[in-house]
Amino acid sequence: MSKIIDLRVEFTINPLGLDESKPRFSWIFMPATRGNSQKAYRIVVGSLNNITKDSGDVWDSGIVESDDNIVEYKGLPLKSYTRYYWKVKVWDKEGKEYSSDIAWFEAGVIEPKDWTWIGGGQLMRKEFVIDKEVEEARVYISGLGYYELRINGNRVGDKALDPPWSEYTKTVYYSVYDVTKLIRKGVNATGVILGRGRFGQRFGSVKYYGEPRATVMLRVKLIDGSVVEINTDENWKCLQSGPIISDDIYLGFRYDARLELKGWDLPGFDDSSWMSCSKLPPIGKLRSSATIPATKVMAILKPRDHLNPATGIHVFDFGQNITGWVRVKVKGGIEGSEIRVRYAELLNPDGTLNTLDLRGAESTDVFILRGEEVEILEPRFTFHGFRYVEITGYPGTPSMDDVEAEVIHADLEPIGSFVSSNNLLNSIHRITLWSLKGNLMNGVETDCPQRDERMGWLGDAWLSSDSAVLNFNMIRYYEKFIKDIIESQKGDGSISDVAPPYWEIYPADPAWGTALIYIPWALYVYYNDKRILENSYDAMKKWWNYLNSMTKDGILYFNKYGDWVPPGRVRSVEHCPPEIISTWILYRDTKLLSRIAKILKKDTEAELFEEKAKQILEAFNRNFLSEVSMSHYSTMGYYSTYTSPDGSKVKFGGSQACNALPLVEDMVPKEALEQVVKSLVKSVEVDWDKHLNVGIIGAKYVPEALARYGYVDLAYDTLTQESYPSYGYMIKEGATTLWERWEKLTRSGMNSHNHHMFGSVDNWLYKYVAGLEVLEPSFKKVLIKPWLYKRLSHASASVRSIRGLVSVEWELRNSVFKLKATIPSFAEIHLPKISEKVEVLESGSIISEKTPGILSIKEGSDWIIVEASSGNYDFEVRSVKGR
Known part of the structure; x- marks a missing residue:
């Protein structure tokens, strides 16, 4: 039977403490039959009594003819501290009506509030009296840099390091907890332990904000309907020094258990020797972290x-x-x-x-x-x-x-999985996941978790973002990270290489700052997230204008890192000249801004960016595309010309990354395309013996370029090597997470053994091994195109997308190809022709356009291309002997 599942507000199930004034509702409609889908919806929001009767006293969207399943709230203004209930009805293509279960969300602090910050101690406490029975209680708290909240001797919540990191002068996050079971009639006690975290970190050049502090609001609703509110103020008591001698994310934790004060968080504790806490000035705007994975x-x-x-x-x-x-x-x-x-x-x-x-x-x-x-x-x-x-x-x-x-x-929802018959590929997937998880913390995607750094480097973040969104529900996590980037932006449009800008490294390298444009675009592609485009578009333009102002004759020479950490080096002009990478980034950013402007219905700006992209493209090819003579042959590729001390001219470039980047963006002129592809293939196959000679940018795009231009097997070979430099070499040498360098380094310096910036490889596994790719935003249409490799007999991948489960499972055994697929909306399925003549079966019967769910069938030279609508499919391709 068809049903509606996975009701969410702001992509979170039943969020507590939401402060969005116009939250987004989402759901998944699961039709029982192939080809069926949502035709219309109706959302109702209000009190539980009314929602039970299908009446929305706060908002009733009415019946809307649309297959949208992400809808913004358009009802009455939401009120702070109020719980709202909601449900959705869906009508399918046949006109049948379906109703969801009832879900809820509870508003946090929506109307303006004066939060009171206090400080002056490592431990804070307050006793208070509740004179009636308690109906419900909530606590709203932020403690900087970190806090632990206790009520009547009990720790509140299971967050390990809270609140999330931020640019504290702009935004500070608070959490909301349901503490109804902890508050009792009579005398109660609440206590807060504070840690320094990023806020109070005194370490080298790391940005310092101030001494630890907290703000707390406890709201207790009594059975008579009245509300008691306890807020932080000077009447709270503070203990300056306790058992925590010191705490530091880099240095570690020092603790003297002899100084513990038993019962300090219980009523009746003698705190007469404690000092009154000090009231402190406000910092940044407080925002709820209710939907940011903690x-x-x-x-x-x-x-x-x-x-x-x-x-x-x-x-x-x-x-x-x-x-x-x-x-x-x-x-x-x-x-x-x-x-x-x-x-x-x-x-x-x-x-x-x-x-x-x-x-x-x-x-x-x-x-x-x-x-x-x-x-x-x-x-x-x-x-x-x-x-x-x-x-x-x-x-x-x-x-x-x-x-x-x-x-x-971060408590991120796992949504993706990948496995294949090649254990090395499975190991690459595994160590990528461990690297991503180990660096998705504190609301930031750090570079590494171990050394004296742990910064939200923008380059690392965008390079692995495609892999992250395929494996985890990243929408709210990345929306927060983009906010961090925007809040680091200066008046001239520049942004920092890291966000939040705990290291103030301005301006960002163009290939790092592109995260401000690339990640919102990824959220649009994978989640149909138009809000992030709207919220970040102006900041994107300011950053683009800043970079464009530094161009000379269409070329952007500004660059700091290049194709970072290729084999044996950290960066190198000879490997890939930085102006090639920077100008390529500027071109791609310009193209993306044109597309984003069009989506936001800013057609004039879209045309301006499109025209500017053409100018950059012309300058890029004019300056960098050239034929270079080698000892025994000449090659066509992308090089930059430098003047030697003796006045002679020398060309650097032509590397795998230099040639792959323009190939993946369709920048190479038709007359030079074949030559540039050959140059790339020769470098990979001959010069580097089927190995990648790339840094973190090339690692993302060289395998992509090879696959796109027909060399999928060669790309596969590079990813299944076990000799240096390769992912397999890392694993062979004992890696359980991705390394920062291709080399196994054990000395001081840049040699983290848990870095996710090479994690773009996982996206390639989903796309070219399992054969799963997004064609239209939020997986509305997907491409299923599994490639066959000599050393691979089967592979599978699945993603629980915002529209429902998308999965593919294929195998080739005994000259029979089988593929199972689950499609939430539409798919273009490419079935390989394993011989000159084949027959295709679906669920045991010869396929035709009358097969349920099949929209069209086309036969190409190498593939049978099937268009299908929603449903589960079981294909089989068999060889047919000629007559």
Whole structure:
């Protein structure tokens, strides 16, 4: 039976504390029969009593003829602290009506409110009296840099590091918790522990904002309908120093359990010696984090090995490079004794920790015991990137049961999966996922989680964004990240290389700043997210104007990083001249802005950007496309000319990246196309023996260019190598996450072993191995085109898209090709012709245009192309012997 599922507001199920004035509603209609689909919808919003009767007393959209399943609220103004219920009705193509279950969302602080910030202590507490029975209670809180909230002796919520990072002078995020079960009639106590986090970080050139502080509002609705509100003010009590000696995301956590104050978060505690908290001035605008996936403990790992490289030194190997910390159980410790826990990604040959790649990050947690029979040691307000942990000072010998690692990352909804018959490809997918998860934290996509950096580098973020959106529900996470970028923008239009701009690196490299344009475009492609285009369009134009102002004769020479970290180098003009990359980025940004302007119905601006793109394209080919003579042959490709000290001219370029970039954007003139493709193929196949000679930009686009121009097998060969440089080499050398460099480096410097910037490879696996690609926004139309490789017998992938499940599963065995597909709306399916003459079956019968759900069938030289509407399909392609 057809049904409506997955009701969401702002892409979140039943969000608590939403402060959007015009939230977006979404749902999935699952028709029971092929080819059926939504024809119309009706949304009703209001009180539970009215929604039960299908009446929307706050908003009734009426019956709207449309297949849209993402709809913006257009009802009465929403009120703060109010719970709204809603449902949707759908009519299918046959006119049948279906009704959803009832869902809800609760508004946070929508009307303006004066939040009061207080500070002056590591611990804060307040007692209050509730004189009637409680109907419901909510707490609205932000603590900078991090906080832990406690009510009547209980920790509130399961967020590990909150609030999300931001440009605090512009935006500060608050959380909302339902604490009805924790508040009681009579005397209550609430307490807050504060950590420094990014806000109070004093570390090198990292931006410092101020001392820790908090703002809290507790709203208690009583059974008589009245509301009691408790806010932070000078009547709260603060303790300046407690058991937390220090907390720092780079240096680690220092804790003295002897200084713990038992019962400090309970009513009746004697806080007469505590000071009154100080009222502090406001910072940035407070916004709800209700729909931003929070950082939480997402898994627990036990050690796989226990090493003892020297007396009193115990090293535990968790078998996987992760982000988080360890929890240690101590038995029989002596009061005042110290236990140190150090973290590292690498080991020295003698089994001790190799911490050289951490640079200035000490990554050490120190605990002073209180001397109880059993003590559990666990840090707060810090995190580490590690595989190995060293414990010293432990009384006796810790067992493997005494130590466990807590894996933390954003609580992102997994939506995608990929698997194939090639275990190396599966391993590449696996280490990409671990790298993405390990760096999706604190509302930011960091570069790495271990060393003295952990910044939201824009280049890393956009390069892996296609892979991220195929594997996780990223829409609200990336919308927040784009807001961070916009809030870093200066009056001249420049943005920082990192967002939030904790390192103020202005202006961004063009190939990093393109994240401001590329990621919103990706959200439109994968989620039909027009709001992000509307909200960021002006900032995009300002950034584009800033870059365009630096061009000379159509060429953008400004560049800082180039095709970052190709084999054996960090950057190199000889590898791919930076002006080629910058101008290519400017051209692509200009084309995207033209398309975005058209979507936003800014037709005049769309035409202006289109014309500007033509001018950049002409300048690009005029300056860089040339024929270069080698010792035994000449080659056509993209080079830049430099003048040597002796006045002679020399050309640099012609690398895999230099030639792939214009190929993927259709920039190469027709008369030169064949030659440029041949140059690229020769470099990959001959000069580099089927290996990639690329940095992070080339890694995304060289395999794409090879596949697009008919060399899919060659691209596959590069991705299945096990010798240096390759992804397989990383795995062969023990990588459990993607490396920052192609080389296995163990010294200090740039050699993170958990970096996601090479993670663009996962998008290629979905697209060219499983054969799944988006053709129209939000997967309204998909391309299913599995390529056949000599060493691959089957592959499958699925994505739970905003329109429903999209999946493909194919195999080739005994000269029979089989493909199963699930399509939410429409698909163009390419079935390979495995011999000169084939027959195609669907669900066991010869396919025809009368087959349910099949819209058309066309036969090409290599493919049978089938257009199909929604439904589940089971295709089989068999060879037919000639007569």
